[in-house]
Amino acid sequence: xxxxxxxxxxxxxxxxxxxxxxxxxxxxxxxxxxxxxxxxxxxxxxxxxxxxxxxxxxxxxxxxxxxxxxxxxxxxxxxxxxxxxxxxxxxxxxxxxxxxxxxxx
Numbered sequence: 614x615x616x617x618x619x620x621x622x623x624x625x626x627x628x629x630x631x632x633x634x635x636x637x638x639x640x641x642x643x644x645x646x647x648x649x650x651x652x653x654x655x656x657x658x659x660x661x662x663x664x665x666x667x668x669x670x671x672x673x674x675x676x677x678x679x680x681x682x683x684x685x686x687x688x689x690x691x692x693x694x695x696x697x698x699x700x701x702x703x704x705x706x707x708x709x710x711x712x713x714x715x716x717x718x
Contacts, residue, residue, distance in 0.1 A: 616643050617674025620698060630698050645671035645678070650706055652713045654684055663689040668713035670705045677705035683712045 616639060623630045653667040665688060668681035679697040686693035695712060699705050 614639075615674060616640075616678075617676050620673075620676050632696065633698060634696075643673065645673055647672040649677070649702070650709050652709075654688070654713065656688065664691050665689070666713060668709035670702075670709045675700055677702055679705040679709045681709060681712055684714070 616635065619635075619639060620630055620633070623633060627633075648669060648671050650668065650670040652669075653665050655661065655665040657663065657665070664682065666682050666684040666686060668679070670677055670679045672678075677699050679699070681695060682690070683693035683695060697705065697708050
């Protein structure tokens with residue numbers, strides 16, 4: 614079953630799926646149809662393997678998955694992760710940009 618089909622079923626059952634967690638096997642089995650937005654704050658350079666704040670928006674069928682690690686958490690933190698499933702592209706993009714642009718110089 615595709616992620617978009619699973620989300621449609623869950624939406625019919627429960628209504629709000631904006632904060633739902635995908636089953637582990639499903640989240641690794643399907644690549645997004647498209648990555649619409651990605652931004653990472655990595656002042657360390659590309660060889661640093663630590664956590665860095667990021668935001669991304671991916672498209673799965675007619676669902677947008679906006680997720681990341683909030684810039685407020687700081688560099689090398691694993692806290693303040695967030696996610697949002699929505700059918701609204703502008704909401705997904707706005708949410709991703711708000712999380713990553715906090716205190717951007």
